[in-house]
Amino acid sequence: MTWNIFLPYLLVMAGVTYLVRMLPMTLFRKPIRSRFVKSFLHYVPFAVLTAMTIPDILFSTGYTPGGDVKSLVCAVVGLLFAIFMAWRKKGLLTVAVTACLAVLAAQGVCLLF
Amino acid sequence: MGSAFKKGLRDGIPIALGYLSVSFAFGIQAVACGLTPLQALLISMTNLTSAGQLAGITLISQMRPLMEMALTQLTINLRYALMSLALGQKFDDSMTTLHRAGVAFGNTDEIFAVAASQTGKIGHSYMYGLMVMPYIGWSGGTILGAVAGTLLPVFIRTALGIAIYGMFLAIIIPPMREKKAERTVIFAAAALSIAFRVLPGIRNLSSGYVIILCAVASAALGAWLFPVKEEEEES
Numbered sequence: 484m485t486w487n488i489f490l491p492y493l494l495v496m497a498g499v500t501y502l503v504r505m506l507p508m509t510l511f512r513k514p515i516r517s518r519f520v521k522s523f524l525h526y527v528p529f530a531v532l533t534a535m536t537i538p539d540i541l542f543s544t545g546y547t548p549g550g551d552v553k554s555l556v557c558a559v560v561g562l563l564f565a566i567f568m569a570w571r572k573k574g575l576l577t578v579a580v581t582a583c584l585a586v587l588a589a590q591g592v593c594l595l596f
Numbered sequence: 597m598g599s600a601f602k603k604g605l606r607d608g609i610p611i612a613l614g615y616l617s618v619s620f621a622f623g624i625q626a627v628a629c630g631l632t633p634l635q636a637l638l639i640s641m642t643n644l645t646s647a648g649q650l651a652g653i654t655l656i657s658q659m660r661p662l663m664e665m666a667l668t669q670l671t672i673n674l675r676y677a678l679m680s681l682a683l684g685q686k687f688d689d690s691m692t693t694l695h696r697a698g699v700a701f702g703n704t705d706e707i708f709a710v711a712a713s714q715t716g717k718i719g720h721s722y723m724y725g726l727m728v729m730p731y732i733g734w735s736g737g738t739i740l741g742a743v744a745g746t747l748l749p750v751f752i753r754t755a756l757g758i759a760i761y762g763m764f765l766a767i768i769i770p771p772m773r774e775k776k777a778e779r780t781v782i783f784a785a786a787a788l789s790i791a792f793r794v795l796p797g798i799r800n801l802s803s804g805y806v807i808i809l810c811a812v813a814s815a816a817l818g819a820w821l822f823p824v825k826e827e828e829e830e831s
Contacts, residue, residue, distance in 0.1 A: 484631050491662055493638060495662050496639065496652045497642035497643050499665075500645055500676075501701060503669075503674065504673070504703045505697050506680075508681070508683065509693050509696045512684055512685075519823065521678075522822070522824045523815050523818075525819075527674050527811060529781050529782050530782070530815040532764040534785045534786075534789045534811055535647055535650065535651065535672075535761075536761050536765060537785075538793055543758045544754050558758065561762070565765045568766070570773065574610075574766065575618075576613055576614040578762045578765060579618060582762035586757075590751050
């Protein structure tokens with residue numbers, strides 16, 4: 484990626500991300516009153532992370548529609564193990580590593596077929 | 597070095613270990629998206645956020661307009677606005693406006709979670725201490741993944757691709773167990789996100805806008821059906 488294309492993207496990404504964090508912390512020191520706005524903001528993290536994970540996780544191991552189904556199977560195995568560990572309230576690192584190991588194991592099993 | 601700063605350093609170690617593995621995967625993905633290792637590192641050093649960076653490199657690789665990048669970052673990172681508001685209430689008098697502007701940079705989901713769970717007021721020394729290790733972990737993991745990632749065998753890289761999504765699931769799944777509201781929001785977002793992938797007509801919409809639309813629609817649905825009670829504000 485050439486720098487004259489990359490740098491504007493970097494500035495926009497870093498600038499927006501920082502302002503979103505900085506402005507509320509420095510400007511608004513009084514609590515928000517609107518219950519709807521408070522509720523909306525409360526649900527945003529869950530909504531964002533879900534929309535980013537589903538269905539993208541299925542393509543995280545290299546599967547493309549019409550491609551090798553084994554890649555998809557590996558991703559599904561990783562997803563199921565991640566859900567299982569997350570359901571048992573394991574930490575971020577544990578869940579992420581378990582998902583990776585599950586994909587690794589699934590790839591090994593796929594080699595047998 | 598003050599004791600508050602040292603306590604912050606120590607509290608940041610588990611976060612840093614978690615970040616190391618996830619940012620390693622991010623570094624690999626950034627290079628796969630056509631970025632150089634230095635560019636990947638710069639993104640991590642200036643953004644310090646997983647979800648926003650992941651969406652960002654996808655948009656960069658597709659050369660999407662800067663306005664779409666800005667809107668995507670705004671939506672994905674909107675949660676930080678709430679966290680900054682909430683955390684801003686916990687600061688003691690040592691927290692001048694300049695310090696607030698400084699610690700705001702490091703207000704990630706995990707740093708927020710640790711800082712917000714402290715008893716009593718917190719000062720800038722603790723916050724800066726808390727930011728150090730995760731920042732090193734996030735930047736270090738990124739450059740390692742970007743540089744050494746290509747040296748790893750393909751099957752290892754394939755397995756690491758799922759790491760960041762595993763971390764996301766670790767955040768969204770536990771509240772689904774007990775809370776109907778969060779469950780509803782998450783199912784709505786998942787259903788919408790799948791719909792945007794499969795339905796003809798809207799299928800070709802860019803990923804940045806899909807995240808914005810899914811997040812705004814399902815969070816608004818949640819706010820409309822299940823307004824949060826006062827005591828849940830901090831959670």
